[in-house]
Amino acid sequence: MLTLTPEEISQFRTQLADSPEALAALDAIEECEGNLEAATQLIAVETTDAEVSLRGDSNFLEKLAEKLSNIICQEEFDELMTGVLTTAIASLATSGNIPVALATSVVIYVAKIGKKQFCETAKPEP
Template sequence: MITVTPEEISQFRNQLADNSQALVALDTIEECEGYLDDAVPLLFMRETAQQADRSLNDLLEKCRQFICQEEVRDFLESGLIAPIVEPLAASAAIPLGTATALSICVFKLGAKKFCNVPESGA
């Protein structure tokens, strides 16, 4: 299980202060006690009024091509999710709140690890 700490949620709240949909996503993550595995399907269901037909891993896979672009990876490795949430939502055709939670998930996993980038660079 991938978990976000209350301190991390607070930091993301500061970054995303002017994005109401992202703040709702953070509220949902808090409601799920930081467990992204629980929060992502719940967010997806609330945002689309549909049962989540994909697991967390399926949604991450759908976003992989966008997330693994060097500039996006660099933002995520630095803990900056605000600049990529909206482009990710548009690129993967997913709701903004879901994109917020997935961005946080990749941050927690490590973007380079998620994208299989060797530590030596590239």
């Protein structure tokens, strides 16, 4: 289980202050006491019905990230993951055709474990 500290949530709030959808995702993470997995499931229930098959799965966030790994693991995405993450979130939301709030959780997840490590272990779906 990946958990964000109140300090990390606060740092992300500062970075993502210009994105209401990203801030809503951070509200959900805060509501779930920093539990990124639980918050992502909550966000999925509130924002989409496209990922119904993954809901309730204890590895929902990991599976969602793996589904999007073909986008995340592109070299161009490296640049987006440095500095302020709003561009990475917007790019993933657009390219992956998912709500910004869900993209926020995925980008935070990848940032927290490290993009390089994520891409070395991700098993993208065909």
